Amino acid sequence: MLVVRSDSDGDVLTAGPAVRAAAASARVTLLCGPSGERAARMLPGVAEVSVWDCPWIAADPPPVVESEVGALVAWMRAGRFDAALLLTSFHQSPLPMALLARLAGVRFIAAVSEDYPGSLLDVRLRPGSDVEELVPEPERALAVAEAAGFTLPPGDDGRLRVCGVEEAADLPRPYVVVHPGASAPARAWSPHRCAEAVAALAERGHRVVVTGGPDERALTARVAGAHGIDLGGRTSFPRLAGVLAGADAVVVGNTGPAHLAAAVGTPVVSLFSPVVPAAKWAPYRAEVVLLGDQHAACAGTRAKECPIPGHPCLDGVSVEEVVSVVDELVGVRA
Structure with a gap:
């Protein structure tokens, strides 16, 4: 399973429940941007993290370079992903990444898309109908996973979670x-x-x-x-x-x-x-x-x-x- 969530640490953290839903039945690779890598490496359920600075998502976007886009497609093809969840915020489009995933041979792709996706998506959730416009970001992401057939395991309450926390034992409490x-x-x-x-x-x-x-x-x-x-x-x-x-x-x-x-x-x-x-x-x-x-x-x-x-x-x-x-x-x- 490939899960894509670009942007910064906070955005990646909100993808946590969706990642855990996918990880309940698949090995998850998370593709994120440089500003979200720290959070990505602390999400439960992530088996592998890969980093790519996405030109149509990053706040300070890099140029679109054919060789770099080609390298990303080659990486996805080598990963032999069975499915991809493309997680975006309401102002972002998943369709450019969906096109690259299709070119890489990913067979099943799900995302929220306001625009008509043609054959780029197998599961399309529409803002304001399938996904409420002001639903919290973690629920929006989880809705994509659920629509693709992935649900949280029993006992998982859907809150945000991290692993690998380093206890601040040297700080005197309370503070x-x-x-x-x-x-x-x-x-x-x-x-x-x-x-x-x-x-x-x-x-x-x-x-x-x-x-x-x-x-x-x-x-x-x-x-x-x-x-x-x-x-x-x-x-x-x-x-x-x-x-x-x-x-x-x-x-x-x-x-x-x-x-x-x-x-x-x-x-x-x-x-x-x-x-x-x-x-x-x-x-x-x-x-x-x-x-x-x-x-x-x-x-x-x-x-x-x-x-x-x-x-x-x-x-x-x-x-x-x-x-x-x-x-x-x-x-x-x-």
Whole structure:
């Protein structure tokens, strides 16, 4: 079985239930993009991971190069896949990948497609009919697997899950996590707000750990200040999962670590910008409190940079409100 889910870590994590459904009766190879590889390697049920930067999916797309496309088709042909599940978001088309899979000899292909697929798909789910437009992303992906005849095994409740978590035994507990960054600035609380929240949480008596990637070290240092433990650039993805798993709560925007927190069962204070719909992208089946104006003027724009001066959808959320919600969530586990 070939499962394709490009985009970033958060997108790949939402494919987890569909992957486990396929893995219940097939050996699963997951084809993902470079920004989703870390999550792909932590999904239960994945036997092999392959990485390809997809020109029609990636946010910063590479050029279409005939030799590279040909190499992907040759790789799929060598894999002798019996079937493929092509998992995409509502704004993406699975048909270019379906064409390549057909050329590689994949006999059975399933996906959600708004456009007429002709002979490219054997199972076509249509947005808004077979798949509800605002169904959560994990359920959208699982619907593709189920339509292709793959179901979750008995006892699997369909939540997000990861394996290979590295326990953060060296961090003194209890603590809460503030993750200030996001790949799209429009989806994150402003840095000065995050810094104020760290100071306020510390004043309330919480130990605060600040996390971020290697390219976010300046951000995490600013946010942690004198009140937080700065782990920016110091955690692998399995280690980040362990840090989140050990936390009483996580304060985070709409970004991959929000889904990772859901996968390890940690309560989430979700500062969610409405540039994409929360109904689809909020942390799935987690103990979550959603903050932010979901009816702001930026709603549904998929903007990377906030188009509204002052970032009102998120910066309208007060530090006091976030601290109060953290207090409510401490001690609660999904």
